[in-house]
Amino acid sequence: MAQLRQQEDELLKLNVSVLVVTFGSSPLAHAWLEETGVSFPVLLDEERQVYRAYGLERSWLRSWNLRTTWRYVQLMRAGRRWRGVQGDSTQLGGDFIVDTTGIVRLAYRSHDPTDRPPVSALLARLQELATAP
Amino acid sequence: MIEAGDQAPRFSLPDVDGRAVSLDDTLQGGHNALLVFLRHLG
Numbered sequence: 001m002a003q004l005r006q007q008e009d010e011l012l013k014l015n016v017s018v019l020v021v022t023f024g025s026s027p028l029a030h031a032w033l034e035e036t037g038v039s040f041p042v043l044l045d046e047e048r049q050v051y052r053a054y055g056l057e058r059s060w061l062r063s064w065n066l067r068t069t070w071r072y073v074q075l076m077r078a079g080r081r082w083r084g085v086q087g088d089s090t091q092l093g094g095d096f097i098v099d100t101t102g103i104v105r106l107a108y109r110s111h112d113p114t115d116r117p118p119v120s121a122l123l124a125r126l127q128e129l130a131t132a133p
Numbered sequence: 134m135i136e137a138g139d140q141a142p143r144f145s146l147p148d149v150d151g152r153a154v155s156l157d158d159t160l161q162g163g164h165n166a167l168l169v170f171l172r173h174l175g
Binding site: 001004011014015016017018019020021022023024026029030033040041042043044045049050051053054055056091092093094095096097098099100101102103104105106107110113122126129130 | 134138146159168171
């Protein structure tokens with residue numbers, strides 16, 4: 001998310017709206033916004049209907065492994081406050097690009113919580129869309 | 134399962150201040166949208 005935030009100007013130039021969806025509660029989302037400094041709209045999907053609509057699964061096995069634990073350690077070292085694991089720790093996330101006509105142009109579902117598409121790949125796809133006739 | 138080339142499921146959700154934000158409104162502004170679904174790590 002920090003990498004995406006650094007690309008805010010580029011995203012603006014490409015006429016991209018970023019919507020961040022979370023299954024956390026409003027107080028948690030506020031705390032997260034404060035800590036990360038993210039200025040994108042954060043939408044609350046506590047019932048996870050939209051997560052389900054986009055085929056984002058829950059998996060205990062894929063959520064808790066060494067990589068996830070190590071990522072938590074890294075975040076704490078970087079100054080993130082430990083709040084315990086909030087909400088449903090088995091919910092997996094993903095990234096989707098939707099064009100102006102409402103068609104999905106990129107669908108990426110995380111294999112585990114540490115798995116995110118490279119920001120460069122997202123930008124490349126968005127650049128293609130911006131320059132498409 | 135939604136894949137590239139499919140119609141994106143439409144939705145409207147409240148933001149942290151309680152205002153409804155819909156995918157359609159976002160797209161109607163002529164913007165491509167990047168949807169980031171958080172996992173528990175944020």
